[in-house]
Amino acid sequence: MLKRIILALGVAMATGAGAETMHKGYEMPPYTVDWQDGTREIRSYGPHLLAEVKVSGSRSGAIQKGFRVLAGYIFGGNASGEKIAMTVPVAQTPEPGGETWIVSFMMPARYTTDTLPAPRSEAIRFVKAGPSRQLVERFSGIPGTDTLADRAEALRAWAKQQGYEILAGPHYYFYDAPMTLPWKRRNEVAFTIR
Template sequence: MFTSRLAVTALVCLTLLAPPAAMAIEEPRHTVIETSGPFQIRQYEPTLMAEVEVSGERSDAINKGFRVLANFIFGNNRVQQKIAMTAPVTQVAEPASTKIAMTAPVTQVPVTPGDGQAAGEQRWRVAFMMPSQYTMDTLPLPNDPRIKIGVMPGERRVAVVFDGFSTQANLGKHREMLEQFVKERGLTPIGPYMVAFYNDPFTLPWNRRNEWWVPVAP
């Protein structure tokens, strides 16, 4: 579903834009309900996020989106305040009919072409999770009107944790593993499968942490 080039491009963009000390240190708050080998069932708390819609080829689009959002958190907001980076960076593919909704985590999502968009060109939603210290009332507002702020509601997710680079084969293998686990447990997915990356592109493959997530009915 996602190529290694896409994942590396996204994370290189963050690495180049952010100083080392600002790299992701906070993760979405959650409680681990169960661990079974590489699988976990987790309960996530609501998460504030910032999102932008961009268009173009996949790697170009994610660069555009990341640069817009990185510009926002590095001070291009109403109070010129820097906002800490968080982890992970996630990407999710949704049905083409899906419109922007502020109920997705840090994501890149394809959206139906339109609004003067060139034929064959893809639109994407790219988003960052905001640090938990902020609320809708205290988060600095972006100067860029393309950026939307919203809340991902608390939800239960099943995850599979794996290392290695984000090659299509590696991602495909573990996506299938997660789908099988969900099926065997009799769980009901209530949202899209999303892939999460926790490391910069220079981390060695055996030290990398990647995850597939899917929200399920409690």
């Protein structure tokens, strides 16, 4: 354990890395990079609050539907009409055994479950995400369902080869607006690991 802490501190000092909390001016879940090799990283995420919805259907249909519900909430479609700042990434995780997906937005750090306005939609729930460790691969482009699945399987196989235990995932993270040029987009596939 002490070796891991020393290694993480050494990486942070060598790269000048602190907690990552912003992407293109948008707040994101706080994390530190514990290890990096090219486009792959192991990150330690801090606790944060999520608004999420469960959506059935195809991956692409579910992200669109889930995004609309959550965007409606943060753009004032809540009990008080309060607008909440957009954050990144929009996250999507498949539920085991079917065509059901969890789509989520991180809520800005200034909010708690007590201070967030109540949603008008019963589909929205708030979840406190605890600290986690994730294996993440970053890539650009406009990823389709097959591309995401292929990347997830390759990352899963690599994690298994390296001896990491996968606890959850794959998680798909999308950071940029639809009008962003494909080569400027930030997308990620991740697994929660131990």
